[in-house]
Amino acid sequence: MATAERALPGHATVPAHRDGNVLRWLAAYTASLVGDNVYFVALAWSAQKSAGPAEVGLIMAAGALPRALLMLGGGVVADRFDVRRVLLGSDALRCVLLLSVAAAVALTAPALWLLVAVALVFGAVDALFVPAIGALPPRITSADQLTRVTGMRSLSMRLGQIVSPPLGGLAMGLGGPAAAFTVAGLLFALSLPLLLSVRIRPVEAPPETPPEPGTAWKDLLDGLRYIRRHRLIGPLVAAGAVCELGLTGTLNVGMVLLNAERGWGASGYGWIVGGFGAGAAASAALLALLGRLPRAGLVLCGTLLMGCAGAAAIALVPVLWIAVVLAAVVGLGAGVFGGLNSALIQTAANPAYLGRVTSVLMLTMVGLAPLSYPLVGAAIGVWGSAPVFVGCGAFGSLGVAIALASGAVRHAELPRPAPGKAA
Numbered sequence: 001m002a003t004a005e006r007a008l009p010g011h012a013t014v015p016a017h018r019d020g021n022v023l024r025w026l027a028a029y030t031a032s033l034v035g036d037n038v039y040f041v042a043l044a045w046s047a048q049k050s051a052g053p054a055e056v057g058l059i060m061a062a063g064a065l066p067r068a069l070l071m072l073g074g075g076v077v078a079d080r081f082d083v084r085r086v087l088l089g090s091d092a093l094r095c096v097l098l099l100s101v102a103a104a105v106a107l108t109a110p111a112l113w114l115l116v117a118v119a120l121v122f123g124a125v126d127a128l129f130v131p132a133i134g135a136l137p138p139r140i141t142s143a144d145q146l147t148r149v150t151g152m153r154s155l156s157m158r159l160g161q162i163v164s165p166p167l168g169g170l171a172m173g174l175g176g177p178a179a180a181f182t183v184a185g186l187l188f189a190l191s192l193p194l195l196l197s198v199r200i201r202p203v204e205a206p207p208e209t210p211p212e213p214g215t216a217w218k219d220l221l222d223g224l225r226y227i228r229r230h231r232l233i234g235p236l237v238a239a240g241a242v243c244e245l246g247l248t249g250t251l252n253v254g255m256v257l258l259n260a261e262r263g264w265g266a267s268g269y270g271w272i273v274g275g276f277g278a279g280a281a282a283s284a285a286l287l288a289l290l291g292r293l294p295r296a297g298l299v300l301c302g303t304l305l306m307g308c309a310g311a312a313a314i315a316l317v318p319v320l321w322i323a324v325v326l327a328a329v330v331g332l333g334a335g336v337f338g339g340l341n342s343a344l345i346q347t348a349a350n351p352a353y354l355g356r357v358t359s360v361l362m363l364t365m366v367g368l369a370p371l372s373y374p375l376v377g378a379a380i381g382v383w384g385s386a387p388v389f390v391g392c393g394a395f396g397s398l399g400v401a402i403a404l405a406s407g408a409v410r411h412a413e414l415p416r417p418a419p420g421k422a423a
Helices: 020-050 053-062 064-080 083-107 112-135 143-196 216-229 233-262 265-290 296-314 320-348 351-383 385-404
Strands: none
Touching (some): 064 083, 064 112, 064 351, 083 112, 083 143, 143 320, 216 233, 233 351, 265 320, 296 385, 351 385
């Protein structure tokens, strides 16, 4: 039976949710995540105060370009250098950047060129941070705890989404953009001592030929070949990419248009988004509490299919409460799929390639998935919501077919807890 299990030296003596090392990392990640979200609040409001609608869109989109273009290079950096140092450097740079911006906007009105420059630099630093954060979990806990860590990280993301907007709004209300940028910078500063306190454990590489050192370009191509040839990681990455292309535009753009088409109003849209968030939070809690799901490969395929079916069905129901329930189903299915996908990849990957693997995964989200936004909007304008939602759900379900076509995915299992480890 194919398995993603790999023995690591020095198994943790306690589960991840009781491991102080993991909790310190999670606290650092949460502080950085909330700082990230508060920064976007500050950037959006600063742009709104100093520019017109078109310029606001330009400023908010400016950070996406360097993030997408440099993400693969960030994976190479994460694999070449100590990932904790990359994270420390990323958060330190963002701290200095935002505190400098806070000082600048406190002295004068935020200029358009300044906000665009901040967004570009912030996006470039994100391209370093994201692959490194994805490569770190296998270095702070044992392989059998990676699913639980994935769930804990997802819960942290949900917490950040709840806390950040009111925190950023409060700072804006009390001291304007300068105060909001200052709060974001201080949150990045808070993450630094927490990251310094995290212990990095050695990981045992699988019995594969170690990569030969070369140029950055060679390392990048080597990483892409590694993903393509890996019997488990390759299909999982492909399934995730298809899922993102099929569902992201539908849920982000299509849901707004569907809500307008049904006449449910702003409150109806809020209920649907809340339902999705509740389902995603439930999936994160499930993974964090259980720590391991048996027959992980088949469960991954089943939950992805559930999410695609739910997304297709939302546009077919005329009643709001049913749409909210279906949105929760989509959130639950997508959350479990994403968590298991990440845990299986992190467990199976050679640590020397993990940064590059993470960068490709994230590129499908920040680079490829948004390409579907204008397509979904234009298609709904021509055919209406129902056929587009059904078509996107069917396209997303191709990811299920890709995964099921791989025997390695069908039979994939997560590592069992070490003997004597408390649950």
